[in-house]
Amino acid sequence: MNASTSIAANRQHLGLTQLQFGMLLGFSVSTVNLWENAKVAPSGLSLAVLTMLDSVGATHGPEVILSALRACNGEPLAVIRALSRLEIAGQLVASAAA
Secondary structure: OOHHHHHHHHHHHOOOOHHHHHHHHOOOHHHHHHHHOOOOOOOHHHHHHHHHHHHHHOOOOHHHHHHHHHOOOOOHHHHHHHHHHHHHHHHHHHHHHO
16 A cells, blocks of 8 residues: 555544544645645655554554544644554553463
8 A cells, every 4th residue: 555545544544534634633634635646745744643643543443543633733743642652552452462
């Protein structure tokens, strides 16, 4: 799966429009649209956020992810902290199950 497909899949998994997805993560709708249409590739902080979101999506349901992200008010560093906490929680659960 390429980056644009992955971004769209994550957004759709959360049940969000491009506008809602962008606002939740602190990106403009035009940026999300450019990513999903493979016109521009995410980089830097945006790439980190999207990579973490992809990882968290494998271990947590949409409700948990949305709840954590809504508390961030679209602030990118708060989004990274929230996704980091979810990643760690997912790793702990996986370790306990092993």
